[in-house]
Amino acid sequence: MDPYTRALDVAHEHATSWLDSLEHRPVPPQATIEEVVAALGPDLPQHGCPPEEAIALLAEACDAGLTAMASGRFFGFVIGGTHPAARAADWLVSAWDQNSGLRTLTPAHSAVEDIAGAWLLDLLGLPTESAVGFTTGATMANFTGLAAGRDAVLRRAGWDVARRGLTGGPPVRVLVGAERHDTVDVALRYLGLGAPEVVDVDDQGRIRADALELALDGPVLVVLQAGNIHSGACVPFAETVAIAHRHDAWVHVDGAFGLWAGAAPAYRHLVQGYEDADSWATDAHKTLNVPYDSGLCIVRDAAALQAAMGAHGAYLVRDETCQPLDKVPELSRRGRAIPVWAVLRCLGREGVADLVERLCMHATAFAEALRAISGVTVLNDVVFTQVCASFGSDERTDEVVRRLLADGTTWMTGSTWHGQRVLRISVSNWSTTQEDVERCMAAVRSVASGIA
Numbered sequence: 386m387d388p389y390t391r392a393l394d395v396a397h398e399h400a401t402s403w404l405d406s407l408e409h410r411p412v413p414p415q416a417t418i419e420e421v422v423a424a425l426g427p428d429l430p431q432h433g434c435p436p437e438e439a440i441a442l443l444a445e446a447c448d449a450g451l452t453a454m455a456s457g458r459f460f461g462f463v464i465g466g467t468h469p470a471a472r473a474a475d476w477l478v479s480a481w482d483q484n485s486g487l488r489t490l491t492p493a494h495s496a497v498e499d500i501a502g503a504w505l506l507d508l509l510g511l512p513t514e515s516a517v518g519f520t521t522g523a524t525m526a527n528f529t530g531l532a533a534g535r536d537a538v539l540r541r542a543g544w545d546v547a548r549r550g551l552t553g554g555p556p557v558r559v560l561v562g563a564e565r566h567d568t569v570d571v572a573l574r575y576l577g578l579g580a581p582e583v584v585d586v587d588d589q590g591r592i593r594a595d596a597l598e599l600a601l602d603g604p605v606l607v608v609l610q611a612g613n614i615h616s617g618a619c620v621p622f623a624e625t626v627a628i629a630h631r632h633d634a635w636v637h638v639d640g641a642f643g644l645w646a647g648a649a650p651a652y653r654h655l656v657q658g659y660e661d662a663d664s665w666a667t668d669a670h671k672t673l674n675v676p677y678d679s680g681l682c683i684v685r686d687a688a689a690l691q692a693a694m695g696a697h698g699a700y701l702v703r704d705e706t707c708q709p710l711d712k713v714p715e716l717s718r719r720g721r722a723i724p725v726w727a728v729l730r731c732l733g734r735e736g737v738a739d740l741v742e743r744l745c746m747h748a749t750a751f752a753e754a755l756r757a758i759s760g761v762t763v764l765n766d767v768v769f770t771q772v773c774a775s776f777g778s779d780e781r782t783d784e785v786v787r788r789l790l791a792d793g794t795t796w797m798t799g800s801t802w803h804g805q806r807v808l809r810i811s812v813s814n815w816s817t818t819q820e821d822v823e824r825c826m827a828a829v830r831s832v833a834s835g836i837a
């Protein structure tokens with residue numbers, strides 16, 4: 386057997402045993418970082434070993450320190466699992482090892498990326514002329530869309546930022562809702578735009594159209610949210626996008642998970658009108674359940690994106706066509722479009738809608754079961770995949786979160802929303818079943834009943 390086969394066989398065996406264990410193992414990790422370091426051995430060896438030995442050591446030493454994020458009982462943060470088609474496709478990505486920046490370099494990857502991009506626009510009902518960039522995640526998708534927007538609003542104000550930089554140019558204002566995701570601020574910091582101006586939101590965390598209207602003036606970027614991480618709420622797009630465009634603003638939508646409402650007929654109304662925005666960021670590694678790292682940046686004006694991104698060195702043997710590297714910050718990158726294509730091909734239009742609708746259905750089931758526990762209040766309108774509940778006092782809620790983690794049946798994150806500590810449930814995994822929901826709620830009830 387050649388060395389590839391032996392190492393891959395060991396990896397395959399460990400991978401399937403890990404995946405098989407997900408159904409039964411506790412969700413939280415069972416070893417500390419120090420324990421994993423000790424199991425791996427902290428010292429750089431003087432002499433190497435065959436690949437399969439290194440892989441076996443890695444798999445055995447890490448097992449107890451892994452969190453079962455891919456389990457159907459994981460509801461922390463907003464974390465999807467990996468669909469079987471996407472996982473297998475990702476193995477091919479590693480085997481094929483294509484540098485995917487340039488079209489002519491890898492016709493196969495370019496073909497897959499073209500098709501996956503077109504399918505995504507179709508599924509989400511976004512303008513077909515848009516460029517689709519495959520980024521590492523929504524943080525970089527926000528960065529990429531806002532980079533295109535920053536350059537475009539400055540160009541309209543007569544300033545070429547690519548040539549002259551930001552110094553001495555007209556100020557660019559950025560308006561965000563008070564409950565935007567932190568990574569929007571991160572993206573703005575990378576872009577040299579500083580902290581954004583904060584616009585008031587309503588009780589579900591949606592930017593208020595009247596407050597937005599009052600704030601608009603000058604070269605301005607407006608960031609609107611599809612999917613508040615606490616409430617799941619989406620801003621009223623039709624109204625807010627129209628207001629922003631009346632003032633010539635660039636409208637960017639952060640829809641890391643919420644954009645997928647657009648792919649499910651039963652939830653499409655949540656994002657009605659978002660198709661009139663200028664750029665959209667979402668994750669494939671959340672709702673679409675492909676492996677990390679996989680985000681999507683969609684920009685209506687492909688030329689604006691190409692002007693903001695892209696490398697133009699002579700050795701890159703490129704023509705004027707929009708290249709994969711013109712749509713993302715990186716030059717070299719792995720074939721991220723391939724697992725996206727695989728899961729879309731496997732699910733089809735109906736399967737994607739069904740996936741989104743099932744996540745929402747489980748969130749609704751969680752909310753109903755929580756409301757049935759005395760002393761529990763569900764704080765948000767459960768319109769999508771997110772549920773926030775208080776167990777009375779902040780102390781009691783925190784104790785529930787702590788004891789749930791110790792119990793290990795499930796992982797739900799503690800957070801603070803509108804000044805109250807909450808247990809936050811985010812349903813994002815394709816494999817979660819009704820049974821998982823019931824099993825996790827039994828753990829929640831048992832933990833809550835043990836606390837005065």
Ligand SMILES: *Cc1c(COP(=O)(O)O)cnc(C)c1O
Pocket residue numbers: 463521522523524525566568569612614639640641642668680
């Ligand atoms: C997760 C998330 C992000 C950041 O996405 P990454 O993929 O972790 O970079 C941005 N915005 C929202 C609303 C999110 O939920």
